[in-house]
Amino acid sequence: MSRAALRWRALGPLRAVRDGRDTTPTAPKVRQVLALLLARRNTVVPLTVITEELWSGRAPRSALTTVQTYAYQLRRALQDGEEPADPADGPLVTHPHGYLLRVEPDEYDAEEFTALTGAARTALACDDLTAAETLTGRALDLWEGPLFADVAHGPLLRGYALRMGELHLQAQEMRITAGLRLGRHRELVGDLKELACAHPLHEWFQGTLIIALQRCGRRSEALDVYQQLRVALRDELGLDPSPGLQRLRQHVLTDKVSTADLDLLPG
Incomplete structure (x- = not known):
């Protein structure tokens, strides 16, 4: 089987697709093994690490044998239920003390996401706003x-998911930064309202919504966003908005908001 025919998807539901056909295993533990091997792709994942992921320190006595069974089921699923003529030809490679999943960078959506985000960060640092937005x-x-x-x-997997979740937030922040600096504040208001609602204590999203609203001539709404953030921070954390947010509020009151105010926001 050509490894290039496989496509791995992790950003959302787990999927392994071969030549347009879904070959994702259905058994929950086998799916968890596949997810872990994707997270540690192209490196040997020891059996002890796999057992820790599956049972969190409460592995049964038969754990090693069970993991080997899961690996066998995974290999068959990835081969469309067929036994490979040579197991070394498939994506799942057995080593004396663990397993390795061979994945090319352009086969895995999470790796593509990471590469695109890194390129966007470089573009933004070089003030190439159009490239960063794209x-x-x-x-x-x-x-x-x-x-x-x-x-x-x-x-x-929890740790890996948290890291990718943070990268997702950073990608959203970079897209918004580029868009605001390109003057797309009207187009961004809807997205920013959704993000501000999903992250009510996230001062950066709240602050960029304030900037976008003010630049659209919606000063009262911008001040409402600040007030809602102030109340939420005080009620839930006993804190006031950061000094940068307080200065942004003053800029709203005096009609001096600009994209330079992005530098006032924490983060």
Whole structure:
């Protein structure tokens, strides 16, 4: 089987697609093994690491044998239920103390997402706003939901999912930064309202919504956003908005808001 025919999807539901056909295993533990091997792709994942992910320190006595069974089932699923003539030819490679999943960079959506986000960060640092906006847009188009959304997460997958979730937030921030600096504040208001609603204590999203609203001539709405943030921070955390947000509020009151105010926001 050509490894190039495989496509791995982790940004949302887990999927393994071969020549347009879904070859994702259905058994929950086998899916969890596949997710872990994708997270640690192209490196040997020791059996002890796999057992820790599957059972979180409460592995049964038969754990090693059970993992080997899961690996056998995974290999068959990825081969469309067929036994490979030579197991070394498939994507799943057996090593004396673990397993390795061979994945090319252009086969895995999470790796593509990471590369696009990194390129966007470089473009933004070079003040290439159009490229940054395009690259983050391409990255965010790949995101269909939380990482491995339909797979149980043990300690290792939880950490990987948290890291990718942070990268997703950074991609959104870069897209918004580029868009605001390109003067697309009207187009961004809807997205920013959704993000501000989903992250009510996230001062950066709240602050960029304030900037976008003010630049659209919607000063009262911008002040309402600030007030709602102030109340939420005080009620839930006993804190006031950051000094940068307080200065932004003053700029709203004096009609001096500009994209330079992005530098006032925390983060």
